Every structure is written in C-alpha cells, then in structure tokens.
Amino acid sequence: MKLLVNxxxxxxxxxxxxxxxxxxxxxxxxxxxxxxxxxxxxxGISTDKKKGHxxxxxxxxFIEPLSKKNCGGALEAGAMIxxxxxxIFKVIKVAGQEVKKGETILIMxxxxxxxxxxxxxDGKILEIIFNEGQQVDGGVELVSLKPAGKE
Amino acid sequence: xxxxILIANRAEIALRVVKSCKEMNIACVTIYTDIEKxxxxxxxxxxxxxxxxxxxxxxxxxxxxxxxxxxxxGVDAIHPGYxxxxxxxxxxxxxxTNNITxxxxxxxxxxxxxxxxxSKAEMERIGVPTIPGYHGANQDSAFLLEQAKKVGLPxxxxxxxxxxxxxxxxxxxxxxxxxxxxxxxxxxxKSFSDENVLIExxxxxxxxxxxxxxxxxxxxxxxFFERECSIQRRHQKxxxxxxxxxxxxxxxxxxxxxxxxxxxxxxxxxxxxxxYILDENGAFFFLEMNTRLQVEHPITEMVTGVDLVRQQIEVxxxxxxxxxxxxxxxxxxxxxVRIYAEDPDNNFMPSIGTIWDVTSSSLNGVRFDNGFxxxxxxxxxxxxxxxxxxVWDSNRENAISKMNICLDEVAYLGFKTxxxxxxxxxxxxxxxxxxxxxxxxxxxxxxxxKVELSEEAIAKGxxxxxxxxxxxxxxxxxxxxxxxxxxxxxxNNFRNI
Numbered sequence: 041m042k043l044l045v046n047x048x049x050x051x052x053x054x055x056x057x058x059x060x061x062x063x064x065x066x067x068x069x070x071x072x073x074x075x076x077x078x079x080x081x082x083x084g085i086s087t088d089k090k091k092g093h094x095x096x097x098x099x100x101x102f103i104e105p106l107s108k109k110n111c112g113g114a115l116e117a118g119a120m121i122x123x124x125x126x127x128i129f130k131v132i133k134v135a136g137q138e139v140k141k142g143e144t145i146l147i148m149x150x151x152x153x154x155x156x157x158x159x160x161x162d163g164k165i166l167e168i169i170f171n172e173g174q175q176v177d178g179g180v181e182l183v184s185l186k187p188a189g190k191e
Numbered sequence: 192x193x194x195x196i197l198i199a200n201r202a203e204i205a206l207r208v209v210k211s212c213k214e215m216n217i218a219c220v221t222i223y224t225d226i227e228k229x230x231x232x233x234x235x236x237x238x239x240x241x242x243x244x245x246x247x248x249x250x251x252x253x254x255x256x257x258x259x260x261x262x263x264x265g266v267d268a269i270h271p272g273y274x275x276x277x278x279x280x281x282x283x284x285x286x287x288t289n290n291i292t293x294x295x296x297x298x299x300x301x302x303x304x305x306x307x308x309x310s311k312a313e314m315e316r317i318g319v320p321t322i323p324g325y326h327g328a329n330q331d332s333a334f335l336l337e338q339a340k341k342v343g344l345p346x347x348x349x350x351x352x353x354x355x356x357x358x359x360x361x362x363x364x365x366x367x368x369x370x371x372x373x374x375x376x377x378x379x380x381k382s383f384s385d386e387n388v389l390i391e392x393x394x395x396x397x398x399x400x401x402x403x404x405x406x407x408x409x410x411x412x413x414x415f416f417e418r419e420c421s422i423q424r425r426h427q428k429x430x431x432x433x434x435x436x437x438x439x440x441x442x443x444x445x446x447x448x449x450x451x452x453x454x455x456x457x458x459x460x461x462x463x464x465x466x467y468i469l470d471e472n473g474a475f476f477f478l479e480m481n482t483r484l485q486v487e488h489p490i491t492e493m494v495t496g497v498d499l500v501r502q503q504i505e506v507x508x509x510x511x512x513x514x515x516x517x518x519x520x521x522x523x524x525x526x527x528v529r530i531y532a533e534d535p536d537n538n539f540m541p542s543i544g545t546i547w548d549v550t551s552s553s554l555n556g557v558r559f560d561n562g563f564x565x566x567x568x569x570x571x572x573x574x575x576x577x578x579x580x581x582v583w584d585s586n587r588e589n590a591i592s593k594m595n596i597c598l599d600e601v602a603y604l605g606f607k608t609x610x611x612x613x614x615x616x617x618x619x620x621x622x623x624x625x626x627x628x629x630x631x632x633x634x635x636x637x638x639x640x641k642v643e644l645s646e647e648a649i650a651k652g653x654x655x656x657x658x659x660x661x662x663x664x665x666x667x668x669x670x671x672x673x674x675x676x677x678x679x680x681x682x683n684n685f686r687n688i
Contacts, residue, residue: 125571
C-alpha cells in the first residue's frame with residue numbers, strides 16, 4: 041500500500057502480523073517491531089479510521105493512505121498560498137507588475153492579525169486570484185507568478 | 192464572602208477559576224457559545240449558560256447581557272479571567288453601578304494602566320524608569336518621525352491601547368518609518384478601535400521580567416516574585432519560568448520593590464502583573480502593568496504555593512491579605528509552556544482540526560491547565576492557545592528535563608501543534624544556559640529547525656499507525672497510551688472472533 045507520511049509518499053508492505061508484533065517493509069527496507077514497543081507509543085486515529093497521528097521520538101507523524109485527492113496536483117514549489125483561512129485585507133500589487141523576492145504582494149487578515157504574503161521569487165505577477173475583502177480557505181493559491189528569466 | 196460568581200471567560204481559564212470557587216464553597220456560573228457546547232467549560236459550573244451564536248460582541252464581550260444574566264441568576268461577583276473584558280474599565284464601571292463586584296482592580300486602575308501613554312507618564316512621576324520614547328498625543332506623521340529620530344534607531348512603533356504584539360512595528364532605517372507607521376496604525380485601529388501609537392527605543396537584547404503583585408483594600412501590597420517570559424513568538428509568550436535565571440538576589444529585590452512601589456502609589460487593588468524589560472546591563476524599565484490574572488500565573492503558584500485566584504476572590508470580597516511579605520518565598524523552579532494550535536515550521540500559522548484525543552502525563556509535579564477534550568473542534572474563532580503545561584522541580588535543570596519528558600506524553604492528536612517545537616527550544620544550548628532574550632526564536636531560528644527522523648523511526652511510526660488502525664475496535668478514537676486502553680485487549684478480542 042502507499043501511505044503519505046508528513047506529506048511524503050511511502051511504499052509499505054506488511055509481511056506478517058502476529059501477537060508478538062509486525063514485520064513490514066518501507067520503501068523496500070524491512071523492519072520488525074514488537075507489540076510491546078508499539079503499545080507504548082502515543083498515537084491516535086481519526087473517526088473514519090483513515091488518518092493517523094503518531095509521536096515518534098517526540099515528533100509528530102501524520103499518516104494517511106495515498107488517494108487520488110492527495111496525490112499529484114501538488115502546488116509548484118514557491119507557490120504563494122494562503123497560510124490559513126482568512127480574509128484578503130489589502131492587495132498591494134497588481135497583475136502585470138514585476139516584483140522582487142520578499143516584496144509584499146497582498147496582506148491577509150486572520151486571527152485579528154495581518155499576514156503579509158510576499159513574493160516567493162523575482163518575477164512578474166500573472167494574476168492575483170482574489171479581491172480585497174474576499175474570504176479564502178487555508179492552503180489556496182493566492183498569486184500566480186511567472187519567475188524572472190522564464191519565457 | 193460571595194455566594195455566586197459568574198466566570199466571564201472560556202476554556203482553560205474558566206476551568207481554573209471554577210477550581211478555586213469549588214475549594215472555597217462558592218457557587219459558580221460558566222458561560223459558553225453554541226459552537227462550544229461540547230467544550231469542558233460548557234458544563235463546568237454549578238450552572239452553565241449558553242450565549243448562543245454570533246460574534247464575540249454578542250456573546251463574551253456583551254457587557255449588558257452579562258450584567259443582566261448576573262442579576263437574573265443572583266450573582267454577586269464576576270471573575271473576568273484574562274483577555275475579553277478583564278481590563279475593560281467601562282465594564283468595571285457598569286458592574287460597580289449595578290452593585291456587582293468585579294474580581295479585579297478599580298476602573299480607575301484599569302484606565303490608567305490600560306493607557307500606555309498615561310501609565311508611562313505616571314511611572315516617570317513616581318520615579319520608575321521607562322524606556323526613552325514619545326508617548327504623547329501628537330500623532331502627526333512628520334512629528335512622529337522627528338521624535339523617532341530623537342529616540343534613535345532601532346525604533347519601535349506600538350499601539351497605545353495595544354497588547355499581544357498587535358499594532359507593533361520595528362523600524363531599523365528611517366526610510367521604512369512611514370510604511371511601518373501606516374500599517375501599525377491600521378492594525379491598531381482594527382484591533383483596538385484606536386489608532387494612536389507611541390514610539391520607543393528598541394532594546395536589542397531585552398529580557399521580559401514581570402512581577403506578580405496582589406493588593407487588598409486595606410493598604411496591604413504584596414509581591415509574589417518574578418516570572419521570566421522572554422521566550423516569545425510573534426511577540427507572544429510561549430515559555431515562562433520562575434525564578435528568572437537572569438536575576439541575582441539584589442536585582443530581584445530591587446525589581447520586586449519597584450513593583451510594590453507602583454501598586455502603593457496608584458492605590459492598586461487585586462491581582463496584577465508589572466512587566467519590565469531588562470537590558471544587557473541589568474537595567475530594568477517599566478513596560479506595562481496588566482491589571483488582571485495573567486496566563487502564566489500557575490508558575491508563581493507552583494513556586495510560592497499560593498492560590499492566586501483564591502487570593503483575588505478574598506481581596507475582592509473586602510478581605511485582608513492573610514500573608515505577609517516575609518511568608519512568601521520561591522521554592523524550586525517552575526516552567527510553563529503554552530500549547531498552541533499552530534505550525535511552527537510554517538511561520539507559526541494557526542492550525543485547525545478536530546481533537547481526536549488529548550493524552551496525559553504520568554509524572555509528578557505536573558499541572559495541565561487544559562480547556563479541551565477529545566471530539567472538540569479547534570476553529571479560528573478563538574485564540575489558538577489550547578492549554579498550558581506546567582511543571583515544578585527542585586531546580587531549573589530538572590524542571591527543563593521534566594518538561595521535555597512531559598511534552599512527549601501530553602499531546603493533542605489530530606492536528607498540528609507547537610508541542611515538539613517547544614522541546615526544541617527547551618533542549619537548545621542557549622536556553623539551557625539561561626541565555627534568553629525576547630528575540631530568542633528569531634536569533635536561533637537555524638538551531639531550532641526540525642531534525643528529520645531516521646527511516647527506521649518513520650517505519651516505527653507507520654507500524655504504530657497500522658497497529659492502531661487494525662486494533663482500534665469499535666470505539667471512535669483509540670489511543671495507544673494508557674494501560675486500560677492498550678490495544679492488547681482489542682488484540683485479544685480480535686483473536687476470539
């Protein structure tokens with residue numbers, strides 16, 4: 041089966057379940073864990089039993105089966121996406137404008153705070169997808185930018 | 192003593208006040224909104240009242256509604272907690288008019304300390320040092336720039352009515368001044384309905400030291416020593432401790448004496464916190480006074496052994512403080528971390544989700560002030576602070592070590608929190624050495640990045656996930672943690688089928 045672990049894809053094959061524990065291969069490497077050690081881990085699972093949250097060495101792992109919904113279609117690296125649900129408070133730049141990396145393109149407002157959304161690289165703004173005052177969800181692309189030097 | 196207290200707040204602080212009310216045999220009323228029906232505070236009071244739906248101004252901040260409710264239920268005092276109406280002088284005034292006691296200071300005290308300009312002027316008058324700056328009423332941009340030039344770079348622009356980092360900007364070159372001023376004013380207007388700002392010298396390596404005070408109405412003014420709250424992100428505290436590793440006994444007694452001098456001079460009543468900035472040379476400057484119970488009050492309770500909420504209620508009821516200054520001492524070391532629904536690896540952006548489960552600690556000397564249970568939704572409607580985890584131990588080193596263990600045990604499952612990030616801070620060399628400033632998070636950004644897990648650790652996580660999924664039985668949420676819930680029982684069931 042394929043799992044998404046903190047956003048990266050893992051190929052998982054379970055070869056054996058027993059009272060003593062589990063043997064499994066992750067990306068071709070085989071591991072075995074005893075029931076006893078697994079039972080000491082802090083973990084939880086969503087009500088639909090799909091998503092899991094496990095603490096390993098204190099770190100959070102979010103695990104879910106890879107599905108059509110979460111595979112592919114990932115945003116291009118450096119895309120400017122809304123960090124959280126909120127409102128477009130102010131649009132500073134306009135489509136067609138050249139921007140330098142780090143320049144503020146628009147300001148989002150959420151949790152009564154202003155969050156500037158800055159250019160992720162030098163380039164030209166193709167489109168600012170929302171208008172001032174619009175509500176946007178978290179994780180949504182806000183600005184489409186053509187990187188400098190790319191035709 | 193009061194017969195019935197209305198707690199005009201929510202989540203962990205509402206639950207905290209309920210505890211003291213119970214111990215004092217005082218009936219209490221909690222309030223909640225539609226979306227909080229399943230939150231613990233919605234059923235924590237002897238009576239619990241639903242305020243329905245709508246913006247905060249219709250619910251927790253609706254002063255007239257709360258007063259009407261208090262009258263209807265025969266409430267004789269209101270505990271405002273922190274935030275919300277806790278430092279609102281008009282609410283204090285209205286309560287006085289309606290013969291309901293506010294468990295807090297007078298409207299006059301609030302008015303003075305809530306105004307950064309007036310409070311600094313008062314401090315200058317009574318001889319408490321303040322940071323150089325312009326705190327006046329002239330808000331003309333050109334004039335403010337001129338003042339900024341007098342104060343010298345780096346300069347901080349701050350909302351006069353502000354708090355929590357809202358309406359605050361730091362300017363390192365005068366070219367940036369006008370843009371920063373405009374945006375600070377707009378944020379100030381939005382957050383506090385007041386766009387007035389003040390200008391101040393920005394101290395490069397500041398430490399945030401605050402002193403807990405408590406005064407009764409008989410002229411007794413006490414302090415409960417200091418808390419250091421230098422570890423902040425977005426100008427909000429995330430780790431607090433008492434005692435502060437920055438103070439020697441001389442500096443400690445001077446800073447605590449200064450706080451008591453303030454409460455005496457302004458004839459303060461109730462619990463309060465005087466916040467100071469300590470610079471690299473050991474000079475301290477008055478920052479502000481919070482005229483309420485502070486989020487981080489538990490660490491003071493841990494080291495002094497005093498229930499501050501109980502003291503607040505006693506003095507609000509007209510009682511005399513039953514302690515003398517000599518009877519208050521700091522014992523051992525207490526640490527508090529604030530657990531936020533946020534993603535520290537994405538600029539501390541708030542996260543949302545359903546709490547599948549909240550796990551607990553197995554250690555001694557741990558206090559978990561938590562406002563949520565499994566099944567609760569964490570939304571963007573309220574502050575992203577979920578809870579406070581507090582530990583006490585004999586010294587700082589042990590307290591840090593204990594907190595690190597504790598943070599591996601106590602987790603909100605189902606969405607991102609800053610839990611693991613707090614461990615990174617606590618385990619870092621500069622924190623352990625006590626070399627902390629309010630810029631710590633920014634200055635050590637590189638040292639505080641996430642350490643990637645080994646492939647084997649990830650495989651173990653996957654095995655745990657598959658295991659939990661397989662043996663989670665018919666129950667909605669299953670946690671592989673406490674003994675009685677071990678999946679072994681489910682494994683047995685599984686075999687028998």
